[in-house]
Amino acid sequence: MTDTPPSAFLEQLTAALPAAALRDIAPHYLEEPRGRWQGHACAVVAPDTAEQAAVAVRLAADAGVPVIPYGGGTGLVGGQVADCGAAPLLISLERMTRLRSIHPDENVMVVEAGAILSDVHDAAQAAGRLFPLSIAAKGSARIGGLLATNAGGVNVLRYGNARDLCLGLEAVMPDGNIWHGLKRLRKDNTGYDLRGLLIGSEGTLGLITAAVLKLAPRPAGEGTALMVVDGPAAALKLLALARDHMGEGVSAFELMHRQSLDFLAETMPQVRQPFAARPEWFVLIDVGLARGLDPAEALETLFADALEAELVSDGLIAQSEAQRAEFWSVRESVPEANRLIGSVSSHDVSLPLGAVAGFIEKGGEVIAALGDFRINCFGHLGDGNLHYNVFPAPGRSRADHAGQREAIKRAVHDLVHEMRGSVSAEHGIGRLKVDDLERYADPAKLVAMRAIKAALDPRGIMNPGAVLRI
């Protein structure tokens, strides 16, 4: 599946870039984590500077060769792999990994787009600060990709998503010019929000080469609790109560169902079950508080008030860092347990918080009407973001339901849309959800998106086929 590219373009590229920037088309550039697509490419370059990246984009623009910005390759919706059309040039950020500067008193750092998330975490920590964005793929995901997809994760409730954590960008625009927008400013009302537009555009409007990231002070003390709730509606009230008590101190608020504990017991018995009897619904609450407050005490007070308000019936408050890690390991092991069971269909959706309980109820009815399935619904309740996964009944496998996958997906997404939610909360559109975007997006927004794409990338070279149909 390797097209023959215009040889003149490859010659120009070789002549214009230093040898170190030219890469072999290694297989890993053409794969993605879920194995749904096999990409192709005419060349891979790894520029060392924004100027080198700009040279590559300009040559591609002149030759009409598609460009795919390539970060850590961890995206789940195929934004990083082109599997049809002319073979693209992959521009990998792997050599642009510098921490350009860090400003602890400003709560700011400036990093290149190839920096790996966990390295950014370490650099912030070494400066006594926190970079709060955190996702499972933090050991390989790169800042440029995290921004291009507006990544989320477990701390969005408190700190926002990737867009909220970025003050400025340096990017190569589709015409090959560099936008020097690395502003370390908290207030800047000089023109349109090009920063916010490029963030989340999945490489279709430009190539991010560096970013100004917002850091946060490290909380003085942290604590974690598991609390058994009567259901999703009670969990939502508990969240509101927690925020009344602790304000922004609530860092994560994760909803879980008994199905998760059952799957863990079945597939990962080494994960310690927190409750003697597995509850129907429970939440994990993580807090990071200011000096003078004891997190465990604050969680005790919250639990007592919640008990009085009949929102909770049982609770466990971590008494040590080891216990905090144990509670978190329950939550963090759920995706692996799900993988071992094997879902028929999985969905990354968000809803207005007030609609979450109703969605879970109606979702159960909708799925039951389609057959005998198990549902494991869990996620970032504080953000209204549910991972809503549908599994075969015991004794059956996902292969038994292969033909029902589309119907399940459609039923779940239709319900989400009807309840004014989003069919892509965190992962983006990529190539996987182009049809969903066309089906569910507001028509005026789609018109505006297409107009913006055509205006900024008139030759359509930037990641064609991602987000918008070619």
Added chain:
Amino acid sequence: MTDTPPSAFLEQLTAALPAAALRDIAPHYLEEPRGRWQGHACAVVAPDTAEQAAVAVRLAADAGVPVIPYGGGTGLVGGQVADCGAAPLLISLERMTRLRSIHPDENVMVVEAGAILSDVHDAAQAAGRLFPLSIAAKGSARIGGLLATNAGGVNVLRYGNARDLCLGLEAVMPDGNIWHGLKRLRKDNTGYDLRGLLIGSEGTLGLITAAVLKLAPRPAGEGTALMVVDGPAAALKLLALARDHMGEGVSAFELMHRQSLDFLAETMPQVRQPFAARPEWFVLIDVGLARGLDPAEALETLFADALEAELVSDGLIAQSEAQRAEFWSVRESVPEANRLIGSVSSHDVSLPLGAVAGFIEKGGEVIAALGDFRINCFGHLGDGNLHYNVFPAPGRSRADHAGQREAIKRAVHDLVHEMRGSVSAEHGIGRLKVDDLERYADPAKLVAMRAIKAALDPRGIMNPGAVLRI
């Protein structure tokens, strides 16, 4: 200065809209607070619904008549008044003031764009919540205008600016279609960030008719202190220390100079001077803390640590709500004192926090080289946002320096730009700073902005002449 409009357009407008939507061209629609521009208009309409607004925009688009979205009329850069070109249609949001819904458990409210900011504050408070955006003009500014200009104010440090406080929009696009984007979602990665793009575009890309606003929990306890610092650099270190102690609990951090106290003593002797001897530099710190913390005690602890670190030399911690109000009245009276003295030139600038002290030092040298002036520099240090105002020496008036105004503005803005700051932190570009934007903006950003404007508003009807030159 009233042009004769195409009479067919006015006839169509009259036929298409209910009588209650048709307004006289009252003088106040054509004026702005600083009296720099006198606008003109061919008609004023006040739609009651987004659909009526859409009808008006579509008719204007067909007739090629410019459209000016009109909120509270409080903007300081002339974004709301067209003073040349074809006489525009003003679309006033004054009748779209409904609170469509409020969701305290979600920390969300949905309001129409004509809602006045102080009414939004009241509605949030009645629901036990806080809408944190606050500016001096809160009694007349409307939500649509606040969003269109990405308003800032004193609480940006903690809660962000208008863009950060909005989850979704309903807007009439330049082609007269309505974008139904009133999503109450914290995570939604389905396509480009049209919300962020319209916010801050000053009515040049569409007309905002309603918005989903983020609310915050009300802090359990609040406190205020004034602390004398060695200078801006020490103030910045004090801010970092305060955030180490209290995290997000620091709501406002305002830098003030002795010049403010001198001006207050001269023009507003009724404002109580907080210090026996007026200090060179001091800060106002406002905190809002979670349950279990006493704000006055937390400020005492901060002061003790700061004293040990030699960042502060004196301090006053409010012991009552009355004293908090007294401290705030010092800060809030400064703009009026400035007005009574009469500035030669005033500037709304922002800088990287680490550059603030250097800017203040160099700014003093730059101004001194231009003549004998007094500088009153104060502002939202936590955001790097300074109000940098230049006054005549005692015994002289602003009129004596009328010819120097442009040179002062240019010198201040050149210095801000050189230090990687912004020449419009809060107020926007409007018609006042179109030249500044062209002079200081990154060329690639300007190219992108013009392309976006042409793509979304190909006929150029939306607020022509604001932000971008026609």
